[in-house]
Amino acid sequence: MAREQFGICAEPSLHGYYLLFNVLDDKNAHIKQALSRLPALFDKYADRFSEANLTGVVAIGANYWDEIWPQARPQMLRSFEEIKCDDRIAPSVNYDLYVEVRSDRADVNHIVAEKVCSLLSDGVELAEQVRSFRFLDGRDLTGFVDGTENPQGRHRREVALISNEQDADFAAGSYLHIQRYKHNLNLWNTLKVKEQEDVFARTKIDNEEYTSENKLPTSHIKRTNLKDADGNSLEILRQSMPYGDMKLQGLMFVSYCHTPEHYELMLRSMIESDENGHFDHMLKYTQAETGAAFFAPSLNFLALLAE
Template sequence: MTQAQKGICAEPNLHALYLTFTVVDDDSQAIRVKLARILDLLSYFDDEYYEAMVSGVLAIGTNYWYELYPDIIPKELAPFPDIHCEDRNAPNSPGDLFILIKADRIDICHAIGVEIVQLLKPHVDLYEEVRGFRYLDGRDFTGFVDGAENPRGMKKFDVAIVGADDPDFTGSSYLHIQRYQHNMQKWQLLPIAKQQQIMGRQKTDNRLLNSADLVTDSYTARVQITTPNKNNSALLTQNMPYGDMSTQGIYCVSCANSPLPFIKLLKSRIFGDDEGHYDKLLDYTTAETGGAFFAPSVTFIKEHAKD
């Protein structure tokens, strides 16, 4: 039976480490073998430190996929969408491999990251390292709960995992990343009522605003992406705040059984509707990185490490 990577649908953790690598040599077989070893490494730490609730996601950049697995291509594999409108942008940054490490202990995230970086040398350069953490009761630095639109329970697997329609890649996931940096000074000048209008939710209890008060340029309105079965949960996100005393933002990871929901969401936020109602939250936060990746099943990675 095909096994999906544990971290795709895992419950939220207290800490995360986001690692993006660029591959600097052409030894594809060595990379394939080491990807399988990374999965073994995650399993080892999960067993050894079971109380830390360790999980991870290993994904291959959509451009690099054609070098790493040239003979077998996911049905909907696509590059990161190039979307720009006025001062709202979705930049595409370098990235051949992306690894998300999650745990309830920051030292375990660090220890796994060190092992992975050492394992991948000298084949890669570390492009970016970001450490995320749970903030208060699952909130972003804006003060609002993040992930309110996420599916729950077994619905997560229906949304995030490729099914039998692409049998070679059952158990896989299309993954997109974006790192946003907030303008907290500008945001904090807003009265709470205005913040709630922009987010489309109450700040204290995360309740949706009444339909009469929910404006079309709110974040909530712009991310309500319908699927053919009218289910608004078209994406599963694994987001976390990151930052220090000078810089604050959110690292966004979207998982889905197709790249189309993410593309549709990005267009909805940046371009807006036919009347130009874009996501007003983008006036207070800026995407600084972006990338399209594909997270194959554990079964796929281990089978192709033997080639």
């Protein structure tokens, strides 16, 4: 039975380190060997710093997959499609590899990220790195709790992981989408608290969701809480974390799911205007600067890369 990468469904951490790589020409053999060794590297440092609750995730870019594993492809793996509507855009940026390191210690994340870069160094260029952190009680830098609708308990695995029935060859894997958002907090903070709450359709301090009749059609919750034809909620598992300093602030958005469709529908609902011209007004105060699609395979698959 395939085993998932434990970082996919792990509980929230205090610190994160996201590494995005592009593979150099003719380095696929080296990369396959290196990727197969990353789970053991994570285990080593998780044991060494047991109090840090270290977890890691390795994912392969949709555009790179066929180069590293031409034998087969996850059934629904596809490239991140750029979306534009008026002045709103979800850009697509190509990355070949994604490595997520999370723990309750920033120094441990730094050590592990350094080891990851050393292991991959002869075959990649580091295209982007983002250090993130937990803010207060799991809030975004806008001051609102992030990921309130996340699945809990065993349901996290049902939402995030592919089952044998869905795609037996890639069971226990997950479709991953990332976007790095840059917030305009100066503009956001010109709003009164009630105006901010209306943008989200949720109270700021108590984190209570508005009743249906009080949700504006442009609110973030209204645009992202979607249902299928049978009335079932389209869920994703968010592992997002804030990042930033005194000059730059934002959110590293990370979504895991057993299908890419849920995320894609949510993103289109946010950006594209409906028949009444409604879109997610949160996009007035934040802008995605990156966007990419990956597949996070099972531990069993990563082990196969060494053969």
